[in-house]
Amino acid sequence: MARAPLLQLTDISLTFGGEPVFENLSLTIQPGDRVALVGRNGSGKSTLMKVMARLVEADRGEVVTPLGTSVGYMEQDPDLSSFETLGDFARAGLDEGQDYRVEMAAEGLKFDPDRSVATASGGERRRAALARLLAEAPDLMLLDEPTNHLDIQAIGWLEEQLKATKSAFVLISHDRAFLRALARATLWIDRGAVRRQEKGFEAFEEWRETTWAAEDEARHKLDRKIKAEARWAVEGISARRKRNQGRVRALQALRAERSSQIRRQGTAAMALDAGQQSGKRVIEARGISKVFGDRVILRPFDLRVLRGDRVAFVGPNGVGKTTLIKMLTGEIATDEGSVVHGTNLDIAVFDQTRAALDPDASLWDSLTGDPDMRVSGRADQVMVRGVPRHVVGYLKDFLFDEGQVRAPVRSLSGGEKARLLLARIMAHPSNLLVLDEPTNDLDVETLDLLQDILGEYDGTVLLVSHDRDFIDRVADTTIAMEGDGRAVIYPGGWSDYRAQRPESANEGTLPAPTSPPETPRATADRANDKPKPARDGLSFTEKHRLETLPGIIERLEAEIAKLGIFLSDPDLFSTAPAKFQKASEGLADRQAKLAEAEEEWLMLEEKASA
Secondary structure, three states: OOOOOOEEEEEEEEEEOOEEEEEEEEEEEOOOOEEEEEOOOOOOHHHHHHHHOOOOOOOEEEEEOOOOOOEEEOOOOOOOOOOOEHHHHHHOOOOOOOHHHHHHHHHHHOOOOOOEHHHOOHHHHHHHHHHHHHHHOOOEEEEEOOOOOOOHHHHHHHHHHHHHOOOEEEEEOOOHHHHHHHOOEEEEEEOOEEEEEOOOHHHHHHHHHHHHHHHHHHHHHHHHHHHHHHHHHHHOOOOOHHHHHHHHHHHHHHHHHHHHOOOOOOOOOOOOOOOOOOOOEEEEEEEEEEEEOOEEEEEEEEEEEEOOOEEEEEOOOOOOHHHHHHHHHOOOOOOEEEEEEOOOOOEEEEOOOOOOOOOOOEHHHHHHOOHHHEEOOEEEEEEEOOEEEEHHHHHHHOOOOHHHOOOEHHHOOHHHHHHHHHHHHHOOOOOEEEEEOOOOOOOHHHHHHHHHHHHHOOOEEEEEOOOHHHHHHHOOEEEEEOOOOOEEEEEOOHHHHHHOOOOOOOOOOOOOOOOOOOOOOOOOOOOOOOOOOOOOOOOHHHHHHHHHHHHHHHHHHHHHHHHHHHHOOOOHHHHOHHHHHHHHHHHHHHHHHHHHHHHHHHHHHHHHHO
């Protein structure tokens, strides 16, 4: 016998500020559903979730949940004013004897239940709200960006909890890896319409492109029909008047249909200019360390960053990733060691706290108030990569409309604040880009665009992120900060790091360190990691290295093949000399790495055989 749905929305219509958010929307959530709710920033994902939770009342329509069905919503900004501690809030509403659920969630999500509400950060408050929802275990969980403010370990823990839960859930997230691991169906909000596909998120992009292609074809056919009918209206005017009037009315109906179609939101017109080329050596750190009180942030550590490197820093929250980057850029002094910068460095910083944005300033003032962006004598223009641009026009490039230009920054959503900060950063040429949690709150399409821009950027990138998919797409070196001041360097992105650490059971866990493979671009001081000799002639580190080298060699061969195909274009040098130069340097670099890796493998294999 079919089970009753947990939630049913019928003919929901909702309008904000004269513009419809939804019209005649109907959907059903069944027991056991695991649904990804996706769409562009501002499309209404969070609003729809609040309608499901009955926190926002629709103008028309019906929201039905069967008697006895519990629905839980993770609040983005929970009100904790009536509670003394985070634990008091998280335990509210639980039956006696269920407090252990909050303790388990607090350990997995990494917050202190005894922390005073008055001193708790916004991220800690959100984690307490998430712990409360998990502890309550309602029949239906509504999760709006649950991975924000979580590190990779906590994301991995949450992923496992949601895989094991018996509750149905609807999930909003920008984290592709998280969505791929959990979703079995996808709800897509696009221009007020909600479509559903009974496939996980991995099938979403193909579905979206197929839908849009069919839409474009239908629009093209309609445009051709309108053009043909308009030509008849001019050339066939001598026909009978009644027939003329009928076809004229039909033409007017076609034009009304065409004008009623809502255009898709474009992608932001973002661009990066690397400006003057930096020296080949961007940063060289030798023996740097840092201690705050009794807490060791970094033990003596060596790192060399060369022009064009993409270096990702991963590790638990509070382990010191941002501190290490600030040491490398010179913002924070080291306790020991030295940091030497290369020549001609122009540094741009994307700060995860959005500290560069004044919440009380308008979007207009946020751009014109930047001394480096002012155009002398023109209060309505800003300097963008050396070219004067009107403030409104430049903001439109980042998907802001004219109605938002004079609004305060505090009124923006998280994704809009991120786009505004990117607008400020991208106005200036830079050849060293520091991105501290850039993916928070950005939608999938904007993340795709940012990834493409970084791929074509001729400068160097230092990246802190908990988004595993984004790290894989961007980074060519990963530095794992593993606690107690240990930092270990690995070639490749997150998946490459994981492949070199097969002993780690949980994808979200950063395991105890072993010696990483050497790379010509980055080296770590491992003087304290003295491997014990093994009976077969290979040390533990050498045996681990011998096991990982074939995978590294295979990856280098694949990259060399791709670059060879790219460089085979006879017109590449004349049409895109910068790309040709970058690809040529990349090919030479990978060929050198391949030769070194093969030579090392032969040496270790001979030693093992002996």
